[in-house]
Amino acid sequence: MTIKAIQEELIEEFAMFDDWMQRYEYMIDLGKSLPLIDKQNKTDDRVIKGCQSKVWLDAELKGDKMVFSADSDAIITKGIIAILIRTFNNQTPSAILNSNTDFIDQIGLKEHLSATRANGLTSMIKKLKLYATAYQAKLNS
């Protein structure tokens, strides 16, 4: 599946719910399916700043595809990062770098997050793309 197709799928899934409480419940569920980062990889260089909660994000290259793992001490944050990872997992670095994250606005996620959490979301996307840039450079070399 392309990134675009996964994003469309997520938009549809979130559109099924009537109110934001249900969407939060769904987000919490998604957080439970997050591919967890290994404990020993929860190091400072993998921490994302800009969140009231702590987030760790790691990425590796399998073949030419990227595989992400992450964790957070807050469960809703886990859901947010799970949504992002679902769209970017098993994609090539170049596909990730050429994609956009407009689907977040279409889900309506950003306007329903507090300012600090929205900042955290922006930092997560930055970190994901930073990993993609690094692995793209590795593939090119």
Next chain:
Amino acid sequence: MFDVTAIRKDFPILSRKVNGRQLVYLDNAATSQKPQQVIDCIVDYYSSYNANIHRGVHALSQEATDVYEASRKKIQTHFGIAKPHEVIFTSGTTHGINIVANGFASILSTGDEIIVSQLEHHSNIVPWQMLCKTTGAILRVIPMNQEGGLDMDAYQELLCSKTKLVFVNHISNTLGTINPIEFMTQKAHQVGAAILIDGAQSCSHIKPDLAVLDCDFYVTSAHKMCGPTGVGMLYGKEAWLEKLPPFQGGGEMIDQVTFEQTTYAGLPHKFEAGTPNVCGGIAFGAAIDYLNAIGFDAIAKHEEALLDYATKKLLAIDGLKIYGTTKEKTSVISFNIEGIHPYDIGTIVDKLGVAVRTGQHCTQPIMDFFNISGTVRASFAFYNTIEEIDIFVAAVERAKMMLS
């Protein structure tokens, strides 16, 4: 007669909805809401007599000056302050603290000591660290105990002839602890130290009588007590205010200016450089009038009932722990639920219309003491109701169900 239903009608914001639900505002320790009387005062100022003050010869300027200075007198009377010029208008508590910290830079020398408490807000720690860096003075910290109170034995041991200044908040913003400031003031004076008290959290709950308290400095912010943001008060004893150098240079604070030398204006203008927040100062007075019309005894009684009710209801939730359990506390409840991040709880209850604060509340030392990353904090004001606490507790229960 205290009538919360009638009082709520004074606050237009309390009838609005958030996230499709009726707002339950429980973040009063961060800032209070404003009654129509204060809002009208602000509108009236800009509609009827806006002018620059203290130097205009025209009628508007005179009128604005009179009302502004009358507001200073209201503040003076309210806090039991001896002289109107001992009331310095500031931009808020932090500004007041910085005026005193800056002033002490010229008084302190290497080896002198400043005492602060472990319960302080970051804004009460950083200015003193900066001051110690520039003067060579040493910062001492009064430790807290498990209940969230200050260790008074340790405080007395810290006090010595080297102590020049003690700084403590009247009430902790995170835990609601009311500190024994009368005792602390007496003890500070016994070793010849001055004491500065941060009243940011207290003045919406308590009416401090500074004549009886006898502290050297007291600071607060109008926005915590139904007034507007951007204005506050620094009280200083006349002798201290005369002794301290001005904080900022500018208009209003000068007497004579030549390029060789400037002499400063007398009190209070020495500390009020530039055009002040005229409207804010006037509205601060209106807020004090409003609170006094309700009465601080009635406010305290209602808030105590809210605190007792909310404490009991919250403690019935399995796994919930309250931080800050001293006998003397105001209507602030900081808590966590085992295994759940405070940020998650705050997010869910917000979706249910309830405004609380989450995080460290600018008090990292308190979080370190309890070894936690943050708490959920609900803080009640006199316009909150028992029904709102029911909504809040139900929201916390629902959040717990979703998150565990």
